[in-house]
Amino acid sequence: MAACPCGRADARSRPLAYAACCARFIESFDSAPAPDAESLMRSRYAAFVLERADYLLATWHTSQRPPGIEFDPGVKWLGLEVRQHRVLDDSHAEVEFVARQKSPGSPAVRLHERSRFVREAGRWYYVDGDQL
Template identity: 60%
Template sequence: MGALPEACPCGQSDQRGRHLAFDACCGRYIDQGLVAPDAEHLMRSRYSAFVRERADHLLATWHPSTRPSDLTLDAGVKWLGLLVKSHRQIDTDHAEVEFAARSRVGGRGQRLEERSQFVREDGRWYYVDGEIKS
């Protein structure tokens, strides 16, 4: 019997509560180059890109007005989980996603809570910036 497909790091589940496979979830956007249909799917793919250390996807989905010239990911971070708290469509081309991401760095647990802003240009969603909640 073959190995089960790898679960997507973003934790998204199907209608039966089973975790989606990476290739059927965020892998479509990271590896196959498909366009995320909304800001929440883009945000989930960006989280999965952090988990898989895919700076190329992060930079490609970051709006040019706020995108850094390069991005070095901290290899010492172990991402533990994502919780999408809300996805709000502001208008046709603007949305925000509020989420919490858990990680471990040097044995210490951390939690990042952010309200992220997204914009759609030429049919593609981009991460603009985020407000970290303390």
């Protein structure tokens, strides 16, 4: 059983399998929305690792959604650390995270961001974020 790219662990600190974690949101977007902003952020990270542009675009709020997503060839995602999940009200939340990646021939880089999420019609969407 492959571990989920998002790095979520169970109560005993064992990595959750992809099938028991983000797969349900990515593979069944229409019927299984992420229950909170942190789960959406984690599943979006997994979608970047798996190069699932369809899921990334579907979970991007229409006010900020790009027309498409292209993945850089050879990028290796090295891990995700969720630093904070803050619920602002019933339909707004923020998630602070650090994601690490490495491109071929380049040193590893860290993306440290505070992302904003909004819930509409029972679904969470990524809006935008500030680099920290």
